[in-house]
Amino acid sequence: MGYRPVAVTDADGSVHLTDPHGSCSWLGDTTYGFGRACRSHDLGYDLLRYATEKGGELGPWARRAIDDRFAADLRARCAEVDGGAGCSALADVTTSAVAFNSWRQGYGTPRTEAVWPYLVSAALIVGAAAGPSIASRFRRRWSR
Template identity: 40%
Template sequence: MSTPTPAGPATARPAQAASRTARRSAALTAAALTTMAATVFLAPAPHAAAASSGPVESAPARIAVAELTSGGPGSLTAIPDDFAARFGYRPGTLDGLVVNPQGDCSSPVTLPAEFDTACKAHDLGYDLLRYAEEHGEPLGPWARQALDATLDRHMHEACGSRADTFSRARCETMATIAATFVDLNSRRQDYGAPVTETLLGTADPGSTTSWQLLGILGAGVTGLAAALTLRSRTNSTAAQGVQG
């Protein structure tokens, strides 16, 4: 009489394969989103501020940006004295960072709530770039690059507050996508003073580029979310199969 073959491993193998497929789908979705973003953003921006090659930089703005991007919390005392009169708000502190209290993570899709403080700090940094530009002493590319890198770091650090591994990974994926779009838009504008725009670079809500970005980002993130959801479900199915 033949001995029955245990069903556990055989049942788990298809589920494990499906899980691997889901992970590959998530990675491919993120890669495709980045590639499509590059197609949109690396085209010349007709309304982008031209980068200045002049050697003179605004000393107050330079000091303030250096404070914001130094790895510390920043300093309110470094903000130029006439900044509030020009931009209509006084910078404040939130969660240990110097921020624009009125700033937000404006984007075509909902970003994790944990990014709010990082976005407010980034908004303040961009206003400092505009401050320097309006005074005829624009900061060099280093300033916008440093601000974007700081936003990237703050968003990923914010994801660390999530206890669940899967939720944290999803948050970090969104941080990477958002940071990629910000950097691509900055490249498109030659790392000069930013035009009035949302976090993800839609300078004119009625422009063709804006609607292209909205469609690309929405479709890409939707696809990524679907792939991650599939992964979660297949993992659950695999676990149930092994237990059975």
């Protein structure tokens, strides 16, 4: 995939392989230091892509295992930094977003996709939900 994984030793002495260029794509490293977990998750997804490129797609179990490891890494990080409810909530939201995306992609090989169709869809859904309420406010104001 164009890079060599880097071994990172955590405070508890455990060693994790990571993508040195990986990141927490939508939230950054966070004040809780989720970066190592995200870089390990990125490496896992790159391994899935590599296996597929070489003709040996691993199957849904592999993506589930990588996502499960990511969730465990985030929980462990929250415990390590004593991040409290804020850290746990962010870890849960992040884990849920990853799980949803993996489900949406059928637990297959991760694909890079444009974000804009999802943003437009979300804006349309919010507009459809909020539109009638906003329109009724304007109707009341104009009818006075």
